[in-house]
Amino acid sequence: MKKTSPVAPPSRGPSDHDVRTQIVEAATEHFGHYGYEKTTVSDLAKTIGFSKAYIYKFFDSKQAIGEVICANRLSMIMQGVDEALSEAPTASERLRRMFGALVEGGTTLFFHERKLYDIAAAAASGPWPSVRTYEDQIRKLVAQVILEGRESGEFERKTPLDETTNAIYLVMRPYVDPLLLQYNLDLATEATGQLSSLILRSLAP
Amino acid sequence: MKKTSPVAPPSRGPSDHDVRTQIVEAATEHFGHYGYEKTTVSDLAKTIGFSKAYIYKFFDSKQAIGEVICANRLSMIMQGVDEALSEAPTASERLRRMFGALVEGGTTLFFHERKLYDIAAAAASGPWPSVRTYEDQIRKLVAQVILEGRESGEFERKTPLDETTNAIYLVMRPYVDPLLLQYNLDLATEATGQLSSLILRSLAP
Missing domain, CATH: 1.10.10.60 (Homeodomain-like)
Structure with missing residues (x-):
């Protein structure tokens, strides 16, 4: 109509x-x-x-179609993250679940549909706007969880928020960036647990 | 003779x-x-x-020649690490310098000689024995520095040594593994500093 x-x-x-x-x-x-x-x-x-x-x-182009598909996939991953966080009782637990859900979502959506992974890799090597948006969302979520943990007294407050956020994003990046995840798949599940624990030790007050 | x-x-x-x-x-x-x-x-x-x-x-093969070249390069990187560590006054400083020297060595030796990087990538994707040895050396060095820091009272002692060592190796891996470094080159210098600081916060007693 x-x-x-x-x-x-x-x-x-x-x-x-x-x-x-x-x-x-x-x-x-x-x-x-x-x-x-x-x-x-x-x-x-x-x-x-x-x-x-x-x-x-x-x-305008094949890439423009790929962009929409990629954005759809990435937003499905973020939905999974939101669900994983919704009932987490503490900031520590939220951080742990966030990392886990990002890796699980990336693994499932891109690697159980191998051929679609092409798109993710092309998108990340650009990077396409959809991937930049995704990275921004992850960074913002990390910052938000850190702030919550600082307010509740779970996390230290001395390190500048920007620095802590960026460093934690860097630790997660090899497992949440669609281009890098392919080289880290074998390790991903084990690494997510161990790196979450390391991150939480680094946040201890 | x-x-x-x-x-x-x-x-x-x-x-x-x-x-x-x-x-x-x-x-x-x-x-x-x-x-x-x-x-x-x-x-x-x-x-x-x-x-x-x-x-x-x-x-026996081209790879056997490549293996020797790769082993030579990797051992030059480890020599650089040893030199960087020799005068570091504390375990914290040793850890920081170790990470820095590994990244600098990898960047210089493989990326300033782009064509030779082929070998490193082939070696890491196998992985060839020379790369496995290199990884083992890095892990051992990480464990050694952590032990020194625990003895001197710089580092916490609650986390099992294996777990701490492995988690720290995982944080360093994207920047010291010859295959992965190529995807992280732009970030490498900034990341090394920020990740070292995060690692040291995670080791605080």
Whole structure:
């Protein structure tokens, strides 16, 4: 349905939104099967039954489609993190669960669907805006948990917040960055536990 | 000169040793120019002026030559670490300098000679025995410095030594593993300082 209000800005309306969603869903399936690198926009167009020109009406490039898929995946991981944190009783426990959920989410979403991992690796090596946003979200969450722990007296308050946040992010980075996780998969579960404990020792008052 | 003692085991003698050294030196130069992956033993033989068969008398494979080069490079890095540690007044300072020297050594030796980095990456992805030995040396050095700090009262003693050692190794790993360092080069110097401080906070009594 088109909007009829005279004050509304020009809009492609909900049907365009649906077409975008349809393209992204078809692309997710196609990339998941054949890989992101190996698929062209022509391949995609053929699969969906659209013309290539029609797809370019909605997305500037293959990367623009990959960006949406990547952003969707990363936001699913962050949802998992939010759920893991929701009932954690202390800041220490929140930090531990956060790290665990990030690694679990990354492992599941990117490595159980190997072909889609292409996208994550391409996105992280750029890095694409979706990955930058993801990193920012993680940093903000780390800062927030540290602040909570400082207020509750669980964590020390001498080290500048920026420095502590950044250092903890650096410890987590090899396991939460989509590009780096592939080199650390074997270690990921064991490492998450041991590194969480080390981080918590570093935060002790 | 051949050994003439009747009790000595059969030996190829020093001249064989010299040939090995000659092959390794020529290979280091050749790999440094053309890359390890792209060079064949035939290429090497041509450059040195030996027959391929003669080279195979001394090394089973290209990898066997690469192994020696890699081991030489890694042992140069460890020498740099030893020098950096020799005059450090405290265990904390030793830990900080150790991390710094490992990262500096890795960056210099593998990245200022880009083509030789091929070898390091191939060696780390295996991993080759030379890289395993290197990792063991780093772990042992970490454990030793922690013990010194525990004895001097600088570091806490509650956490099992194995756990502390392994967790600290995991924090250092993205910057000291030859395969991983390439993805962390931009960050390496800043990260080394911030992560050293985090590690030292985690070791506080």
